[in-house]
Structure formats: C-alpha cells, structure tokens
Amino acid sequence: MSGMIIRPATVSDVPAMHQFIRDLAEYEREPEAVVATAEDLARSLFGAQPALFAHVAEVDGQVVGMAVWFLTYSTWEGRHGIWLEDLYVDPDVRGQGIGGTLLRTLAAIAVERGYRRVEWSVLDWNEPAIRAYEAVGAVPMDGWHTRRLTGEALRRAATSARA
Template sequence: MTLDIRAATPDDAADVLALVTALAVYENEADKVKMTVAGARAALEAGHLNALLGFVDGKAQAMALYFFNFSSWTGKRGLFLEDLFVAPDLRKQGVGLELLTRLARMAVAQGCGRMEWNVLDWNNSAKGFYEMLGARHAVGWEIWRLEGDALARLGSGA
C-alpha cells in the first residue's frame, strides 16, 4: 500500500464530502450531513475548512478535518481535530497514526499549546488508539451545543 497524504484543495470538495458522509454512516448519523460539494468547495476556498487527505492508489481513503482555535488559558493557538476517518479496509495499517502525526507536527510548527478532539462515548477502539498515543480524556468537560431553532432564536434576540 502506498499512502499519499496532502492538504485538501477546493478541487477536493467531492472527496471531502464523500469521506465526511462515510464517517457519518459509521457513526449512524448519515441523515445529519447537510454539507454539499459546493459548500465544501466554498469553505475550502475561504480557509474555513482545512483537511489532510490520504490517498491510496489515487483514491481518497482517509481524512483529518481540522481548524485552529485559541485557548485563553494557555494563551496560544490550538488545533482542533473535527473529524478523523480512515476507510474500514485501511484501519490498523498506520493511516490514522500518520494523519495524527502530521497534524501534531503542524500544531508544533504553529506554536499550538494543544490539540483536541471529541470522541463518541461508544467508540472504545478510538479511545484505545488515542490513549496509546498519550492523549487523555478531559474529565469534567462536556460538549454543549446550540443549533437549529434555538440558535436562530438566540441569534435574533428573541
């Protein structure tokens, strides 16, 4: 297997969407994907969406979708991994490790104080993989989300 990893460009919008959709299917949330190829292209062009793509035999088989944030506690940028996906037939072959290693290098080069991501509570294989890397669960922190009608209401001042 020859793995080629590179940064996604706007021309990769369809591949990004296909991999996001494959991840959503794996997570039993396929109906939640609202992104379109045009939307992915626009986000890639604007720099709102950053991704590393992994290609095997010219086909996109893996991705790490990320963005930079800022920690008021560390006073530094952080790298947030939004999505990590590796095609099922390529898992346990070092593809995910290579994507995370490249992101970690990027984070170090950018002076980031940390790299963070979310893990579904049922995904024990992912948790084990991340623990093997030295990552730890941020105990005591919960994800809270404002979306849909609630976001629109608050955003409209209602």
Template sequence: MKKFIDTKLEGFKLRYADESDTALILDFIKELAIYEKMLDQVVATEEGLRNSLFCKKAAEVIIGEYEGKPVGFALFFHNFSTFLGQAGLYLEDLYVKPEMRGKGMGKIMLAFLAGLALERNCGRLEWWVLDWNEPSIRFYKKLGAVPMDEWTVYRVTGDNLKVLGEKF
C-alpha cells in the same frame, strides 16, 4: 499538480486538499457519518464545503492516499486557549476507510497534525470522540491522548441558535 507529503508507510502519502477534492471530502464525511450512525444529520453540500473550505478558508483538509487512491481524510482548524494564551488545532474529523484501518494511517495523520501544531506554535491538538466508539478511544489513549471527562459539550443549533441570536 498536487503536492504529496511522504510518510513512513510505504505507498501512503498525505496531501492538502484543494477545491477539486470537494466531492471526495463530502463522500468521506458521509462515510464517517454512516460509521457514527449519524448520516441523517449530514446536511453539508459540495457548494457549502467549497465556500467554507476554499473561499473562506474556515478549515483545512488533508487527504491520505494509498497507492494513489484516497483512503482517508482529516479536517481541522485553529481554535484558541485563553488559559494557554495560544492557538490550538481542533480536529473535527479523522476518517480512514474500514478496509485500510490497522495499517497505521490514522496514526500517521494524527502525527502529521501534531507536527503541524508544533510548527504553527499551537499549544495543543484536540478532538471529540463518541462515548460508544471504543476502538477509537483505545487508539487515541494508546497515542497518549487524555479524555477530558470533567467537561461537558454544549451546543446551540437550528431554531435555538436563531432565537438566541435574535436576543442581541
């Protein structure tokens, strides 16, 4: 039986995902990718997610349910700040179904993660947001989040990752 965490919003509960949620998590990832106009970049599979999330425990997921139905998720994992000398929580994805937005569910999920970061003695909670996503940017700023404008994200993937890794 799944263990639910009550929230201050009537009918809205959180719970940690388990292996039986793998297909749901992939569905949420695809819905988020559609919103972000990046569906063509999703190559994740149920098998890969199951292995990464529930066997290797590379990340954790919370599911938000409203009146017993899944309406959102957050996928997160620990990172580390050498400057702080502490772990942090990195929020990879936060998604609430469009018809459920504006009810405070995203804020509750972020507040839960902030509390979890404090409980785990993390120095910070951080995430990325697409530059064009003004609704999310306004939402995050309203919660006290600060953009890290002076940093640029770099990424090596695919063939370039392979080439670089083979140089060692």
C-alpha cells in the same frame, strides 16, 4: 504503511472527502444530519478566506482518509490550537496506521507553528477510535462536556440578544 502519502487537501479531493463525511455520519448513526454539500466543503476549504483546513491520506493514488480541522484559541495559553473536526479512514484500510499518521501530522503542524493543543470529540461508544487516540497519547478531558446551540434554540438565543 508503505506507499502512503499525507498531504494538504486539494479541490480535486473534495468529492472523496464529502463521501467520507457522509460515511462518517452513517457510522455515527446520524446519516440524515449531513446537509453540507460538496460545494459547501469546497467553499469552506478553498474560498477567499478559508477558515477550514484538511489533510488527506493517499495510497497508490487513491484518497483513503482525511483529517478536517480548524484553528481554536486558548486565552489561558495565549496561543492557537487545532480542533480536529473529522478524522476518517476508509474501512478497507483501517488498522494500518493511517488515522494515527493523520493525527501525528496535525501534531507536527501544531508544534511547528507554536500551537499548544490538538483537541477533538469522540463518541463514548467508539472504542476503536478511543484506543487509536490513546495509542498516540491523547487523554480524555474529564469534567468537560460539549454543549451546542442549534436550530430553534440558536434562533431564540439570537433573538434574545437583540432584545
């Protein structure tokens, strides 16, 4: 897309990014799940020791997409990787290659820094995203399933660790 810029996020991008996170949650049918505030996001991205990173896509001076990511580590590879937490493109500009460009930007960062992987989750019903990911060469991790501890189960597990 002509006129598109991919760049590291800045503090001034946080309001748009926070709205994208809310929009993504709506799209993924969990709008009530977003409890993070714009201040939480700013602190995580730009605090004293940030462990969260982001790039945004800008067209004609307007932020239209984002990739929010953090580092992982593979003991098998002996190297870091990137976990793509959120990839979002404004629906008004989807289909113009912005998401793929954001994803390829993360791939370039990984290669440049010697990281071995870029990984993420995608909902099984999100066919447009799956097609876009396949277009850049991503493959599913057959046999692997994401697990999560949260809420009361997380508290019980933490309590039993101290016992």
